[in-house]
Amino acid sequence: xxxxxxxxxxxxxxxxxxxxxxxxxxxxxxxxxxxxxxxxxxxxxxxxxxxxxxxxxxxxxxxxxxxxxxxxxxxxxxxxxxxxxxxxxxxxxxxxxxxxxxxxxxxxxxxxxxxxxxxxxxxxxxxxxxxxxxxxxxxxxxxxxxxxxxxxxxxxxxxxxxxxxxxxxxxxxxxxxxxxxxxxxxxxxxxxxxxxxxxxxxxxxxxxxxxxxxxxxxxxxxxxxxxxxxxxxxxxxxxxxxxxxxxxxxxxxxxxxxxxxxxxxxxxxxxxxxxxxxxxxxxxxxxxxxxxxxxxxxxxxxxxxxxxxxxxxxxxxxxxxxxxxxxxxxxxxxxxxxxxxxxxxxxxxxxxxxxxxxxxxxxxxxxxxxxxxxxxxxxxxxxxxxxxxxxxxxxxxxxxxxxxxxxxxxxxxxxxxxxxxxxxxxxxxxx
Amino acid sequence: xxxxxxxxxxxxxxxxxxxxxxxxxxxxxxxxxxxxxxxxxxxxxxxxxxxxxxxxxxxxxxxxxxxxxxxxxxxxxxxxxxxxxxxxxxxxxxxxxxxxxxxxxxxxxxxxxxxxxxxxxxxxxxxxxxxxxxxxxxxxxxxxxxxxxxxxxxxxxxxxxxxxxxxxxxxxxxxxxxxxxxxxxxxxxxxxxxxxxxxxxxxxxxxxxxxxxxxxxxxxxxxxxxxxxxxxxxxxxxxxxxxxxxxxxxxxxxxxxxxxxxxxxxxxxxxxxxxxxxxxxxxxxxxxxxxxxxxxxxxxxxxxxxxxxxxxxxxxxxxxxxxxxxxxxxxxxxxxx
Numbered sequence: 001x002x003x004x005x006x007x008x009x010x011x012x013x014x015x016x017x018x019x020x021x022x023x024x025x026x027x028x029x030x031x032x033x034x035x036x037x038x039x040x041x042x043x044x045x046x047x048x049x050x051x052x053x054x055x056x057x058x059x060x061x062x063x064x065x066x067x068x069x070x071x072x073x074x075x076x077x078x079x080x081x082x083x084x085x086x087x088x089x090x091x092x093x094x095x096x097x098x099x100x101x102x103x104x105x106x107x108x109x110x111x112x113x114x115x116x117x118x119x120x121x122x123x124x125x126x127x128x129x130x131x132x133x134x135x136x137x138x139x140x141x142x143x144x145x146x147x148x149x150x151x152x153x154x155x156x157x158x159x160x161x162x163x164x165x166x167x168x169x170x171x172x173x174x175x176x177x178x179x180x181x182x183x184x185x186x187x188x189x190x191x192x193x194x195x196x197x198x199x200x201x202x203x204x205x206x207x208x209x210x211x212x213x214x215x216x217x218x219x220x221x222x223x224x225x226x227x228x229x230x231x232x233x234x235x236x237x238x239x240x241x242x243x244x245x246x247x248x249x250x251x252x253x254x255x256x257x258x259x260x261x262x263x264x265x266x267x268x269x270x271x272x273x274x275x276x277x278x279x280x281x282x283x284x285x286x287x288x289x290x291x292x293x294x295x296x297x298x299x300x301x302x303x304x305x306x307x308x309x310x311x312x313x314x315x316x317x318x319x320x321x322x323x324x325x326x327x328x329x330x331x332x333x334x335x336x337x338x339x340x341x342x343x344x345x346x347x348x349x350x351x352x353x354x355x356x357x358x359x360x361x362x363x364x365x366x367x368x369x370x371x372x373x374x375x376x377x378x379x380x381x382x383x384x385x386x387x388x389x390x391x392x393x394x395x396x397x398x399x400x401x402x403x404x405x406x407x408x409x410x411x412x413x414x415x416x417x418x419x420x421x422x423x424x425x426x427x428x429x430x431x
Numbered sequence: 432x433x434x435x436x437x438x439x440x441x442x443x444x445x446x447x448x449x450x451x452x453x454x455x456x457x458x459x460x461x462x463x464x465x466x467x468x469x470x471x472x473x474x475x476x477x478x479x480x481x482x483x484x485x486x487x488x489x490x491x492x493x494x495x496x497x498x499x500x501x502x503x504x505x506x507x508x509x510x511x512x513x514x515x516x517x518x519x520x521x522x523x524x525x526x527x528x529x530x531x532x533x534x535x536x537x538x539x540x541x542x543x544x545x546x547x548x549x550x551x552x553x554x555x556x557x558x559x560x561x562x563x564x565x566x567x568x569x570x571x572x573x574x575x576x577x578x579x580x581x582x583x584x585x586x587x588x589x590x591x592x593x594x595x596x597x598x599x600x601x602x603x604x605x606x607x608x609x610x611x612x613x614x615x616x617x618x619x620x621x622x623x624x625x626x627x628x629x630x631x632x633x634x635x636x637x638x639x640x641x642x643x644x645x646x647x648x649x650x651x652x653x654x655x656x657x658x659x660x661x662x663x664x665x666x667x668x669x670x671x672x673x674x675x676x677x678x679x680x681x682x683x684x685x686x687x688x689x690x691x692x693x694x695x696x697x698x699x700x701x702x703x704x705x706x707x708x709x710x711x712x713x714x715x716x717x718x719x720x721x722x723x724x725x726x727x728x729x730x731x732x733x734x735x736x737x738x739x740x741x742x743x744x745x746x747x748x749x750x751x752x753x754x755x756x757x758x759x760x761x762x763x764x765x766x767x768x
Contacts, residue, residue, distance in 0.1 A: 330574020
């Protein structure tokens with residue numbers, strides 16, 4: 001068989017050293033199984049002929065590779081589904097409603113994208129693409145809604161805010177007929193109420209929660225499993241039930257009247273389990289070597305917790321408390337039965353009805369007065385900014401310190417450990 | 432694999448046995464400050480336990496007068512509070528409304544939440560992942576009254592069109608039948624809001640569970656030529672199934688208790704309704720929150736407190752079951768590695 005016939009019969013892509021140049025310059029066809037470098041003066045022959053491959057593989061398709069063709073498929077699917085749904089929706093069946101149209105468009109878009117990709121590329125790739133589209137669009141929807149809510153409250157509140165009166169007046173002098181009513185009303189009473197109620201709740205709830213977390217994680221002992229289950233169960237307590245509980249226990253029995261203090265007790269019921277759970281998680285990640293080191297130095301248990309465990313977990317505990325505050329500052333339902341709401345400034349949280357930011361929103365938004373609805377939106381804006389600030393603070397505290405700080409902390413820890421565990425040479429240990 | 436060495440066993444010597452010292456039981460003698468510390472911490476643990484018991488018992492105690500009047504008919508009637516002893520009041524309408532709102536919320540919220548969690552754990556570019564997670568966590572902290580405001584002023588006007596459309600064209604499904612417009616203040620809209628509100632909670636738990644899927648099996652699936660979705664379907668979702676169910680149940684607990692957003696949307700009624708698209712319907716927490724100020728009737732507020740007790744029991748059971756499932760899936764049970 002001549003080299004030419006080999007090159008003709010060999011399937012495409014098989015590398016047999018049979019280029020015309022090589023046959024002319026080198027009449028001896030080398031055995032392809034024992035490749036040897038053939039000195040080639042022309043330079044057109046591949047220097048090292050590799051072993052023959054049976055056939056050329058198709059170029060691999062990567063689902064992540066996204067080219068112009070894929071964009072074209074997506075755009076085509078979007079446009080054609082829009083047209084299709086428009087024809088079906090408005091021309092053939094005369095349906096109506098913007099949201100319904102959007103939903104149908106989205107579904108048709110998904111179907112057409114799958115069909116198009118399956119035609120152009122392959123079915124598995126099509127499924128992968130469509131799932132990715134669903135996942136990404138769902139996440140974008142959620143993020144979009146969150147951003148939209150924040151922006152919407154700001155947009156509704158900020159243009160009508162009169163900053164001065166808002167933070168210095170209550171609703172005592174509200175006149176329905178007054179066109180400039182926003183100059184005479186404010187939410188100072190609600191800010192005072194919310195501040196006092198949350199502060200009291202934190203003062204009562206946080207030590208309680210931290211002590212419970214220490215019990216669950218440090219002291220343990222009999223019953224801690226039960227208490228952990230109870231904490232979990234309590235963290236799902238409906239907020240309205242917390243309010244109703246304080247009402248039935250303290251107000252119905254005339255122990256307390258409606259007051260800010262009763263409200264803060266109801267808030268404690270909500271704050272306690274959430275803070276306990278987070279603090280317990282934080283205490284769990286404190287390295288046990290630190291505890292053992294402290295105990296080996298002869299520190300009593302309370303001293304270990306107070307001087308070693310809690311300082312190590314400080315930032316986590318602060319985060320837990322801030323998140324707990326962010327949770328209770330916007331609670332409305334427990335306050336309905338306890339603080340009861342008031343239009344006037346009441347500095348004394350222990351005496352009588354007190355306002356709160358969520359209560360202002362709740363009661364004013366149901367009034368027919370545009371001024372009061374404006375005020376409700378302004379209160380909602382203030383509340384939202386408060387929650388945002390608390391959340392950002394919590395993030396700052398929970399983030400591990402900057403590079404220098406962290407290294408320093410680790411270094412001191414290492415030094416501490418090195419000072420305690422003086423390594424004993426192996427020979428000594430064995431003898 | 433026991434190695435039989437056949438060593439001579441030492442016989443206990445009866446004479447020498449008395450010479451062996453009795454083993455010392457090691458005890459830890461707590462100092463007085465430590466005793467105080469332990470007692471104090473244990474007391475707070477006990478306090479939490481007693482608090483839960485107190486919630487249940489005080490609600491049961493203060494709901495008892497209402498239960499005495501209504502009897503078990505409390506669960507089969509749905510009338511308003513009656514003056515006098517002849518009572519046909521009950522919680523049935525609110526109970527069905529609560530279940531319907533929660534059902535709509537789960538139907539809308541949980542697929543979106545699972546997709547969001549998948550996006551956060553699998554699809555999102557690494558650079559943006561942290562800030563997106565922070566944003567979802569922030570959404571969980573937005574007060575429910577703000578969601579309620581948004582739903583009342585922005586969502587509701589837009590959804591009414593969708594409700595009309597569904598009522599016109601999907602009326603063969605019994606729940607979507609519309610007999611008496613208007614279509615605002617409906618259980619469907621309330622369920623939509625609650626569905627949006629539970630997304631951050633469910634998504635953050637699901638994301639945590641998904642991110643625990645073993646990297647070895649992920650890489651094995653990818654190395655065998657699986658696409659990303661095939662990898663998720665065969666590794667991530669089966670691994671996270673328990674956690675997903677638990678997260679959805681925790682979301683359900685939250686959906687059952689949601690008060691303020693639902694109260695802003697729903698007007699409240701004492702009629703059992705299955706037509707979720709049209710005006711009407713109530714939930715237990717909405718009933719308590721809106722009727723609290725009108726404390727008329729011979730029963731005072733005892734009927735509302737009894738409703739509160741029912742809601743408390745309902746959410747207690749669901750949350751306990753959910754946390755049990757989440758905990759089991761977190762500890763990695765049922766996963767062979």
